[in-house]
């Protein structure tokens with residue numbers, strides 16, 4: 670069975686960049702590895718609906734629970750792809766996974782309801798939808814101001830021309846997401862966690878160094 674590594678963090682933390690470099694470094698070391706990035710905007714019905722939600726073009730607002738179901742649906746529809754990728758690789762890197770749903774949707778309900786929302790999502794995805802639990806989740810810890818600058822540099826998304834999608838534009842949400850990730854990592858929700866800081870002395874670290882730290886956690 671392959672090792673399942675989930676790369677987690679707020680928007681603009683550098684997850685896509687780190688995921689690609691982790692795969693590159695693992696392959697250079699002779700191991701087979703591949704990235705699956707969620708949401709899969711152009712591959713699933715759930716992903717398509719999420720693109721519209723994040724672009725703000727759905728006809729009505731989406732409750733946190735409805736959004737959670739769409740993100741979970743995207744992964745449920747991706748289950749065959751996930752299993753095939755697991756069968757073909759030593760390591761599968763998820764650029765966001767179930768913990769993203771827990772961190773972001775729990776950030777959109779009153780604080781007293783956050784734990785219940787997280788447990789409900791974990792049960793839906795790993796229970797009802799039988800998605801595998803990651804072997805390790807890595808929280809990429811990036812300060813909000815640096816992440817905001819990096820979001821501006823992101824290439825154009827399939828679902829919007831805006832520099833910031835609905836979640837990225839909400840700085841309060843991003844702050845609560847950071848708090849949720851730190852709490853999930855401390856509590857070991859959904860399995861083992863490690864935290865990797867992406868900054869040093871107030872500036873972004875080199876992406877290759879961040880990836881090397883992550884690869885070292887797999888040994």
Ligand SMILES: Nc1ncnc2c1ncn2[C@@H]1O[C@H](COP(=O)(O)OP(=O)(O)O)[C@@H](O)[C@H]1O
Nearest residue numbers: 680681682683684685686819822823873874876
């Ligand atoms: N450590 C880093 N140093 C400098 N730029 C980075 C770093 N990590 C990511 N970037 C750049 O920041 C932007 C957002 O990174 P990305 O990996 O897409 O973040 P995420 O997937 O977490 O939203 C991209 O343009 C990327 O090239």
Ligand SMILES: Cc1cn([C@H]2C[C@H](O)[C@@H](COP(=O)(O)OP(=O)(O)O)O2)c(=O)[nH]c1=O
Nearest residue numbers: 680707708740765766769770773774826836
């Ligand atoms: C995968 C996933 C993402 N999200 C949120 C986090 C992000 O703000 C948003 C979009 O995902 P993201 O990976 O940031 O997409 P992109 O890089 O194309 O902008 O969806 C959830 O709330 N639950 C989930 O299960």
